[in-house]
Amino acid sequence: MRNFISLKDVENVQELVNEGIRQKKAPFAEQALGKNKTIGLIFFNQSLRTRLSTQKAAENLGMNVMIMNVGQDSWQLEMEDGVIMNGDKAEHVKEAAAVIGSYCNIIAVRAFAGLQDRAADYREIVMEKFRQYAGVPIVNLESATRHPCQSLADLITIEECKKVERPKVVLTWLPHFKPLPQAVANSFCEWVNQTDYEFVITHPQGYELAPEFAGNAPIIYDQNEALKGADFVYGKNWSSYTSYGQVLTQDPSWMITQEKMALTNNGLFMHCLPVRRNLKVTDWVLDNQSVVIQQAANRQWSAQAVLKHILKEL
Ligand SMILES: NCCC[C@H](NC(=O)CCC(=O)O)C(=O)O
Numbered sequence: 003m004r005n006f007i008s009l010k011d012v013e014n015v016q017e018l019v020n021e022g023i024r025q026k027k028a029p030f031a032e033q034a035l036g037k038n039k040t041i042g043l044i045f046f047n048q049s050l051r052t053r054l055s056t057q058k059a060a061e062n063l064g065m066n067v068m069i070m071n072v073g074q075d076s077w078q079l080e081m082e083d084g085v086i087m088n089g090d091k092a093e094h095v096k097e098a099a100a101v102i103g104s105y106c107n108i109i110a111v112r113a114f115a116g117l118q119d120r121a122a123d124y125r126e127i128v129m130e131k132f133r134q135y136a137g138v139p140i141v142n143l144e145s146a147t148r149h150p151c152q153s154l155a156d157l158i159t160i161e162e163c164k165k166v167e168r169p170k171v172v173l174t175w176l177p178h179f180k181p182l183p184q185a186v187a188n189s190f191c192e193w194v195n196q197t198d199y200e201f202v203i204t205h206p207q208g209y210e211l212a213p214e215f216a217g218n219a220p221i222i223y224d225q226n227e228a229l230k231g232a233d234f235v236y237g238k239n240w241s242s243y244t245s246y247g248q249v250l251t252q253d254p255s256w257m258i259t260q261e262k263m264a265l266t267n268n269g270l271f272m273h274c275l276p277v278r279r280n281l282k283v284t285d286w287v288l289d290n291q292s293v294v295i296q297q298a299a300n301r302q303w304s305a306q307a308v309l310k311h312i313l314k315e316l
């Protein structure tokens with residue numbers, strides 16, 4: 003594997019899931035693979051899990067790790083070509099990516115959607131500029147439209163927890179007062195659509211995801227109906243794709259509660275975290291019927307599977 007920017011970079015999803023499960027059983031088995039190799043973790047946005055789990059995964063594989071928060075530790079970066087750089091951005095990504103690439107064997111980048119300009123966000127400008135100018139493999143740590151490291155950890159978690167061969171997985175929109183990106187939901191759809199799970203999406207009208215991500219998964223606008231018989235309830239808030247970046251409703255009746263989980267097949271609640279308790283999901287659900295900590299723990303093994311595949315081809 004050269005890059006891990008989207009699912010398109012992955013030859014075999016099931017093999018990557020299996021690799022993650024193997025890494026979990028023997029985390030230090032391949033320390034020689036990353037010896038004298040350096041990864042740069044470049045953050046345009048905040049993080050807890052992604053930052054720590056990717057560092058841990060790289061160190062387990064014997065790599066050296068450098069971390070930089072763009073705009074706080076470094077200069078702010080200009081992404082547009084041909085502009086007169088007389089504003090607050092002192093450095094162009096052309097130089098920055100090439101320079102970081104000269105210090106690193108792999109660069110991993112987090113850059114969320116701006117949620118102002120849909121066409122710009124869905125062109126994945128930051129990932130594409132790094133891919134173009136860095137000269138080394140790029141790993142996506144959550145971009146404008148995708149979060150593949152998260153989706154891989156989610157599939158590992160479902161494989162570990164499923165009680166039936168073909169579980170029913172429901173992606174449900176949750177209420178939030180802030181406009182959040184579609185990346186986690188998009189990516190989850192994209193990855194689950196590669197499996198043979200029964201997959202259903204539920205959200206209020208106006209929250210339809212981009213068709214290239216939702217695929218052929220049925221959309222059920224009645225959340226209670228969608229939750230019936232679910233083995234996994236994957237909760238996430240996202241802002242509208244069609245009315246781009248807008249919060250169209252904060253309807254609290256979409257929060258996941260004990261009563262809603264009672265509609266499921268003793269289902270497990272999943273969320274990528276961070277999660278706001280009693281806004282998106284109640285304390286009871288998180289404390290009694292969720293696998294959010296296991297999911298976050300599996301971020302180590304999803305990152306380790308990805309880095310191993312890239313290191314093997316350096
Ligand atoms: N990486 C996991 C999710 C990151 C981000 N969530 C957030 O920004 C939540 C912030 C808040 O709740 O204030 C998102 O939805 O894409």
Ligand SMILES: NC(=O)OP(=O)(O)O
Pocket residue numbers: 048049050051052053144152274275276
């Ligand atoms: N799930 C996830 O990516 O968490 P962080 O935003 O804390 O990295």
